[in-house]
Amino acid sequence: MLWFRFAFHSTGALGEQGLAPERYVEERRKRSQVTRFDRATGAVVFESRGGQAPLPEGAQDRFSVFLQLVGLVRGNPQRYAAPGATETFQVADTSDLEPMRVQYVGEEDIETGAGFVRAKHFIRLPRRADDRRRVEVWLAESVGWMPVKLRQTEPDGTQIDLVLRGAEP
Numbered sequence: 001m002l003w004f005r006f007a008f009h010s011t012g013a014l015g016e017q018g019l020a021p022e023r024y025v026e027e028r029r030k031r032s033q034v035t036r037f038d039r040a041t042g043a044v045v046f047e048s049r050g051g052q053a054p055l056p057e058g059a060q061d062r063f064s065v066f067l068q069l070v071g072l073v074r075g076n077p078q079r080y081a082a083p084g085a086t087e088t089f090q091v092a093d094t095s096d097l098e099p100m101r102v103q104y105v106g107e108e109d110i111e112t113g114a115g116f117v118r119a120k121h122f123i124r125l126p127r128r129a130d131d132r133r134r135v136e137v138w139l140a141e142s143v144g145w146m147p148v149k150l151r152q153t154e155p156d157g158t159q160i161d162l163v164l165r166g167a168e169p
Helices: 064-075
Strands: 006-015 018-028 031-038 043-046 052-054 086-092 097-112 115-124 134-140 146-153 159-163
Touching (some): 018 064, 064 134, 064 146, 097 134, 097 146, 115 146
Antiparallel strands (some): 031 043, 043 052, 086 097, 134 146, 146 159
16 A cells, blocks of 8 residues: 655756756655756755755756666667676765666566566666665666666565556557
8 A cells, every 4th residue: 555645757958968857856745855956056956955966967866867777778788788787877866966876687578568578677786885775677678778667675675666557659
């Protein structure tokens, strides 16, 4: 049973390094928290908690980072032919900016609403020794390398799965 609703919104543009987020919003329990990527001042601004951090080149938010990964895989799928390829992103949420390392771990057949599809499996590597939250994404060539499954496993073992129901050409 889902005890609360949540939503993530990311808006921005395309830049020289791919996605360039401008505004990131997390809505939980009818409360919104906002982060702005202010390229004019070179800062990530955490509007809800106050404060800011320097804006690194290519920075992403917690939502756009997965679509940035899609662009990397789509642009060079051969880079992910063997497990172990790792990408590092600077990722902002509503209170912090930190590196996120994502590693390709292999291919799997994933059951979706459109049947089984072959997909490349990526995991977010732990951010620190005590990080027990696991985030995984599966990208499938048959749908333009878009995610066919996203799984977040919380430290208490709770899993949230988002799975593709269908795709139109």
